[in-house]
Amino acid sequence: MNKDDIKLSASSVNLWFGNKQVLKNINVSFPKNQITALIGPSGCGKSTLLRCFNRMHDLSPDARIEGKFLLEQQDLYENDLSVTQVRSRIGMVFQKANPFPKSIYENINYGLKINDVPKEKRQSIIENALKESYIWEEVKDEMQKPATRLSGGQQQRLCIARAVSLRPEVILMDEPCSALDPLSTLKIEELIVKLKKDYTIIIVTHNMQQAQRVADKTVFMYLGEIIEEGDTKTLFSDPKNDLTANYVKGHFG
Amino acid sequence: MQLRARERIDHSVKLLVKTTGFLVIAILGGIFFMLLWNTAAFFLKIKPMDFITGTQWNPSGNPATYGILPLLVSTCLVTLGAMVIAIPLGIGTASFLSEYAGKRLKNILKPIIEMLAAVPSVAIGFLGIVILGPGIAQLTGQPNGLNALNGAILLAVMALPTIITVAEDALHGVPHMYKEASYAVGASKWKTLIYVTIPAAAPGILAAVMLGVGRAIGETMTVLMATGNASAFPKGFFNSVRTITATIAIEMGEVPYQTTHYYSLFAIAAVLFLITLAVNLLGEHYVNKFRKYHSA
Numbered sequence: 001m002n003k004d005d006i007k008l009s010a011s012s013v014n015l016w017f018g019n020k021q022v023l024k025n026i027n028v029s030f031p032k033n034q035i036t037a038l039i040g041p042s043g044c045g046k047s048t049l050l051r052c053f054n055r056m057h058d059l060s061p062d063a064r065i066e067g068k069f070l071l072e073q074q075d076l077y078e079n080d081l082s083v084t085q086v087r088s089r090i091g092m093v094f095q096k097a098n099p100f101p102k103s104i105y106e107n108i109n110y111g112l113k114i115n116d117v118p119k120e121k122r123q124s125i126i127e128n129a130l131k132e133s134y135i136w137e138e139v140k141d142e143m144q145k146p147a148t149r150l151s152g153g154q155q156q157r158l159c160i161a162r163a164v165s166l167r168p169e170v171i172l173m174d175e176p177c178s179a180l181d182p183l184s185t186l187k188i189e190e191l192i193v194k195l196k197k198d199y200t201i202i203i204v205t206h207n208m209q210q211a212q213r214v215a216d217k218t219v220f221m222y223l224g225e226i227i228e229e230g231d232t233k234t235l236f237s238d239p240k241n242d243l244t245a246n247y248v249k250g251h252f253g
Numbered sequence: 254m255q256l257r258a259r260e261r262i263d264h265s266v267k268l269l270v271k272t273t274g275f276l277v278i279a280i281l282g283g284i285f286f287m288l289l290w291n292t293a294a295f296f297l298k299i300k301p302m303d304f305i306t307g308t309q310w311n312p313s314g315n316p317a318t319y320g321i322l323p324l325l326v327s328t329c330l331v332t333l334g335a336m337v338i339a340i341p342l343g344i345g346t347a348s349f350l351s352e353y354a355g356k357r358l359k360n361i362l363k364p365i366i367e368m369l370a371a372v373p374s375v376a377i378g379f380l381g382i383v384i385l386g387p388g389i390a391q392l393t394g395q396p397n398g399l400n401a402l403n404g405a406i407l408l409a410v411m412a413l414p415t416i417i418t419v420a421e422d423a424l425h426g427v428p429h430m431y432k433e434a435s436y437a438v439g440a441s442k443w444k445t446l447i448y449v450t451i452p453a454a455a456p457g458i459l460a461a462v463m464l465g466v467g468r469a470i471g472e473t474m475t476v477l478m479a480t481g482n483a484s485a486f487p488k489g490f491f492n493s494v495r496t497i498t499a500t501i502a503i504e505m506g507e508v509p510y511q512t513t514h515y516y517s518l519f520a521i522a523a524v525l526f527l528i529t530l531a532v533n534l535l536g537e538h539y540v541n542k543f544r545k546y547h548s549a
């Protein structure tokens with residue numbers, strides 16, 4: 001792979017929670033404007049790895065991280081880089097849709113306000129973000145409605161809109177469909193695929209079919225290590241490692 | 254045989270629980286009825302307008318005057334002052350405990366704060382007389398420090414443990430996922446607290462404030478000791494004031510049974526009751542309004 005095509009990378013990463021080592025010597029890179037799926041059995045460290053990139057572990061005092069994380073040339077853990085800057089370039093969508101207990105409008109407006117986007121620009125940004133996330137038609141007439149009244153799928157698309165509204169370069173998604181019905185899941189998958197022309201996307205998923213439907217590249221993790229990575233088609237049809245083969249065939253997980 | 258014994262026990266327990274339940278309702282009803290009855294007796298003798306708009310409370314004067322305004326203003330002044338001090342301090346402390354303090358510090362501070370609630374109000378009033386009063390007098394150049402400010406500060410101290418404890422519970426109960434969502438869009442801890450956590454905890458914080466107000470309005474002994482009890486119309490925080498509660502406590506002991514004066518004390522107690530009721534209803538209203546955003 002050409003070096004210029006790499007958007008995000010981690011090298012020699014180790015992570016401990018207290019005495020427990022959760023990530024072991026992780027080396028991985030994520031190509032620009034592509035969707036990479038992180039798969040692996042529950043508890044293998046997928047979420048933990050994902051949350052390293054937008055520095056969510058900064059908040060847990062017992063987490064200790066070693067290694068280097070790069071967003072293009074930028075070291076994400078550099079001393080004089082503020083965590084706010086990192087998070088406005090790397091957005092996140094969580095496993096359980098978590099709109100703020102505020103109105104639909106305010107859910108997007110909040111992030112803009114936090115990032116000092118001038119008031120007069122916000123309306124059009126909000127509208128665009130909602131359109132980009134294919135939820136505009138469903139909510140345009142009730143922007144003041146509490147976001148918690150939306151359906152689960154709508155809430156998750158609103159959360160994607162919230163992330164998108166800040167025009168990040170990367171969007172991290174931690175099992176964004178795991179709490180949704182099949183129809184909402186399909187809608188979100190469609191959305192994710194459409195977003196890839198503007199964003200680099202990393203998606204953690206439990207769902208093998210989902211990884212094959214949306215991801216260009218797939219990374220298989222097991223017990224805190226990366227076992228195998230590669231082109232999605234190849235990884236599923238012709239895995240090199242026995243563990244990978246067993247996992248993608250559904251023998252454990 | 255055993256079955257029948259068991260059924261009998263079941264039955265009597267049920268009866269007992271039922272009786273205590275009804276007893277509580279009956280007692281509450283009785284108090285309310287007594288209040289109303291005596292208030293009605295008062296208004297047979299004194300015109301409601303004179304009571305509501307009168308600026309003098311002097312039941313033993315000649316002629317006797319029963320204007321509730323000075324008492325009402327006193328109560329409001331002291332309560333308002335207490336809340337102005339206690340609400341920011343209480344929410345600030347609760348936020349610190351819930352968001353910033355480490356586990357160990359929190360485990361030390363919380364019991365201490367809760368212990369503060371157990372200090373008897375007489376002791377607090379005593380502190381008001383011997384420490385806070387002279388202090389205020391010295392700082393402000395007043396002849397004495399037994400005034401509305403003194404009462405407000407003491408009431409704030411008394412309301413703080415409740416406000417802190419209840420508000421801390423509310424803040425602590427805000428789902429972690431809301432905070433994470435806020436951090437993920439780049440908000441700092443401080444902004445997350447102000448714009449996400451506190452608003453999400455608003456119903457609980459409001460409940461905390463209402464409990465604090467309730468405690469402040471109803472408190473008697475402390476204000477009786479610390480505010481000077483002058484029945485003149487209060488002009489500000491450096492004036493000596495006399496709250497509704499203190500008036501009832503002072504005068505009830507010496508008033509002859511079933512005189513106008515006697516009935517008047519029930520009337521002002523009824524007003525106090527109405528205020529507390531209004532505060533509670535208002536609190537309830539806002540709690541429901543905020544809850545709207547939480548229910549999925």
Ligand SMILES: Nc1ncnc2c1ncn2[C@@H]1O[C@H](COP(=O)(O)OP(=O)(O)O)[C@@H](O)[C@H]1O
Nearest residue numbers: 017022040041042043044045046047048049060
């Ligand atoms: N904040 C934390 N403190 C301690 N241990 C944690 C924490 N977060 C995750 N872990 C542990 O790290 C391991 C990996 O978790 P996670 O990354 O959530 O797995 P996955 O997302 O692959 O299911 C698990 O064993 C989990 O118990």
Ligand SMILES: [Mg+2]
Nearest residue numbers: 046047048174
């Ligand atoms: Mg996970």
